[in-house]
Amino acid sequence: xxxxxxxxKSYDExxxxxxxxxxxxxxxxxSLIGPNGAGKSTLLSMVSRxxxxxxxxxxxxxxxxxxxxxxxxxxxxxxxxxxxxxxxRITVRELVEFGRYPHSHGRLTPECxxxxxxxxxxxxxxxxxxxxxxxxxxxxxxxxxxxxxLAQDTRYVLLDEPLNNLDMVxxxxxxxxxxxxxxxxxxxxxxxxxxxxxxxxxxxRIIAMRDGDVVHDGPPETVITEGxxxxxxxxxxxxxxxxxxxxxxxxx
Amino acid sequence: MAISRTSVAAxxxxxxxxxVLILAVVSVFIGVAHVDFSALWSDPESRQIFLQSRLPxxxxxxxxxxxxxxxxxxxxxxxxxxxxxPSTAGTVDAAALGLLAVTIVAPGTAVMGKIFVACIxxxxxxxxxxxxxxRVQFKDLVFVPLVGIVxxxxxxxxxxxxxxxxxxxxxxxxxxxxxxxxxxxGRYETxxxxxxxxxxxxxxxxxFTAAGMGRDFATNIGVNFRLAMAGGLTIAALVTAVVVTTVxxxxxxxxxxxxxxxxxxxxxxxxxxxxxxxxxxALVLVCDIIGRVVIxxxxxxxxxxxxxxxxxxxxxxxxxxxxxxxxx
Numbered sequence: 115x116x117x118x119x120x121x122x123k124s125y126d127e128x129x130x131x132x133x134x135x136x137x138x139x140x141x142x143x144x145s146l147i148g149p150n151g152a153g154k155s156t157l158l159s160m161v162s163r164x165x166x167x168x169x170x171x172x173x174x175x176x177x178x179x180x181x182x183x184x185x186x187x188x189x190x191x192x193x194x195x196x197x198x199x200x201x202x203r204i205t206v207r208e209l210v211e212f213g214r215y216p217h218s219h220g221r222l223t224p225e226c227x228x229x230x231x232x233x234x235x236x237x238x239x240x241x242x243x244x245x246x247x248x249x250x251x252x253x254x255x256x257x258x259x260x261x262x263x264l265a266q267d268t269r270y271v272l273l274d275e276p277l278n279n280l281d282m283v284x285x286x287x288x289x290x291x292x293x294x295x296x297x298x299x300x301x302x303x304x305x306x307x308x309x310x311x312x313x314x315x316x317x318x319r320i321i322a323m324r325d326g327d328v329v330h331d332g333p334p335e336t337v338i339t340e341g342x343x344x345x346x347x348x349x350x351x352x353x354x355x356x357x358x359x360x361x362x363x364x365x366x
Numbered sequence: 367m368a369i370s371r372t373s374v375a376a377x378x379x380x381x382x383x384x385x386v387l388i389l390a391v392v393s394v395f396i397g398v399a400h401v402d403f404s405a406l407w408s409d410p411e412s413r414q415i416f417l418q419s420r421l422p423x424x425x426x427x428x429x430x431x432x433x434x435x436x437x438x439x440x441x442x443x444x445x446x447x448x449x450x451x452p453s454t455a456g457t458v459d460a461a462a463l464g465l466l467a468v469t470i471v472a473p474g475t476a477v478m479g480k481i482f483v484a485c486i487x488x489x490x491x492x493x494x495x496x497x498x499x500x501r502v503q504f505k506d507l508v509f510v511p512l513v514g515i516v517x518x519x520x521x522x523x524x525x526x527x528x529x530x531x532x533x534x535x536x537x538x539x540x541x542x543x544x545x546x547x548x549x550x551x552g553r554y555e556t557x558x559x560x561x562x563x564x565x566x567x568x569x570x571x572x573x574f575t576a577a578g579m580g581r582d583f584a585t586n587i588g589v590n591f592r593l594a595m596a597g598g599l600t601i602a603a604l605v606t607a608v609v610v611t612t613v614x615x616x617x618x619x620x621x622x623x624x625x626x627x628x629x630x631x632x633x634x635x636x637x638x639x640x641x642x643x644x645x646x647x648a649l650v651l652v653c654d655i656i657g658r659v660v661i662x663x664x665x666x667x668x669x670x671x672x673x674x675x676x677x678x679x680x681x682x683x684x685x686x687x688x689x690x691x692x693x694x
Binding site: 183184187188195202212213215220 | 571575576579581582587588590634636637
């Protein structure tokens with residue numbers, strides 16, 4: 115369980131995350147949705163200690179993420195963010211091996227090698243193992259980063275807008291992979307999504323934010339509704355049931 | 367690709383080590399004084415030249431060349447820009463400024479004290495550069511090192527102002543132009559410190575690779591980004607300070623060697639660091655040999671030779687790269 119207690123962040127008077135308290139489950143897929151500037155990414159960054167908080171506490175299974183040694187936190191949660199200019203020419207294998215750093219400090223044990231091989235296999239990267247990551251397509255690179263997190267072997271995997279710049283083939287492939295991680299490996303996946311329908315189809319729980327506050331929180335059945343979405347985004351939605359999924363239309 | 371990248375990577379350090387070994391032997395044989403190597407153990411004069419001049423010079427070249435190349439490798443990672451190196455980030459000029467300050471204020475300071483002051487200046491000068499480029503939104507591949515070169519020019523101008531007033535302009539130019547001709551036993555040993563620091567860099571290589579992948583990446587795997595940054599810049603500053611104080615600056619070395627090596631072997635520091643160090647040593651050995659041979663029995667300072675070759679390679683790299691990695 116990740117416990118978020120009264121987390122607050124503001125930039126020059128402007129409150130980005132306003133006294134948010136939440137509990138994130140220890141398994142399943144949890145999506146954070148909301149308009150630009152709602153504070154989703156800021157919240158995720160604070161939970162993963164990449165960004166300091168102005169006030170509040172985050173604890174992962176009892177470990178205070180801001181106070182505990184960073185490498186201890188790195189064994190419990192991992193965070194993937196979109197880094198615009200990673201130009202480092204390292205191979206897929208080298209990237210995935212970095213996931214073992216919290217466990218081995220760079221001296222890979224046989225256990226590490228096994229974890230790396232399994233992660234590469236699981237993310238369908240065996241053929242790309244020795245390719246430099248800057249030569250991969252966006253979707254392949256995203257899978258390589260997910261494999262790294264998988265090798266890191268943390269219960270909690272946080273992803274900030276992982277579908278950015280992916281076409282629908284790769285976006286769906288990545289969401290299926292994340293769903294499998296939750297179902298087969300028992301991981302807790304927490305991700306920021308812009309596409310409410312991906313959130314609807316793949317999540318166990320959706321947390322909707324607006325202006326720094328959590329305004330709706332629950333399973334897709336309660337959040338992907340015309341009323342709740344209209345409330346979050348301040349525009350009109352029509353929600354349809356298609357093959358058992360709740361799909362929101364907002365194009366007209 | 368005919369030969370796989372991994373086999374190139376496995377062979378590279380051995381090839382580089384062999385090159386350094388052969389060049390070192392050549393370097394030891396070249397000199398104005400005649401050394402009879404067959405009589406090294408029987409002829410005391412030959413032995414004296416060998417032990418007190420030839421061997422120290424060769425050691426000094428290997429240590430300075432490898433340490434500077436490693437310093438450049440770390441700096442381009444931490445700055446996330448391939449053209450950032452001691453000579454393009456103001457580090458060299460700041461070290462020389464520090465050396466000038468200690469020479470003016472306390473001329474009698476022992477060499478370790480001078481290195482310490484030069485190191486502090488180099489660190490502060492480089493930190494200012496890093497702080498500057500972190501504030502600049504326009505992180506162009508060529509623009510960033512240009513900022514460093516301009517900043518280095520400012521440091522150099524401050525130095526020249528005071529050097530002129532204290533009649534030290536000539537001393538200053540000696541620091542800025544690397545030369546191994548004055549190296550004899552007892553005058554190069556500080557360079558072992560630079561060599562030791564380069565070995566230390568290897569121990570923490572994974573930190574620097576992680577930091578080079580970005581702050582978030584490093585934090586995620588539990589690497590303290592600020593510590594990695596501070597540690598890496600301290601290593602680069604110390605190496606620069608030692609080299610500038612002991613033999614003088616060797617321009618472009620820390621820039622071109624890491625670029626060429628990482629172009630072939632990738633950016634995993636732990637894997638490329640040994641080859642980078644050896645290639646740095648090999649390049650300085652070659653340039654020093656050239657400098658000693660072209661106008662024999664006179665010498666051209668190694669800084670001039672490396673600078674000439676280095677600037678040509680630098681230009682080639684810029685022209686090639688700005689097409690492909692323009693936003694790097």
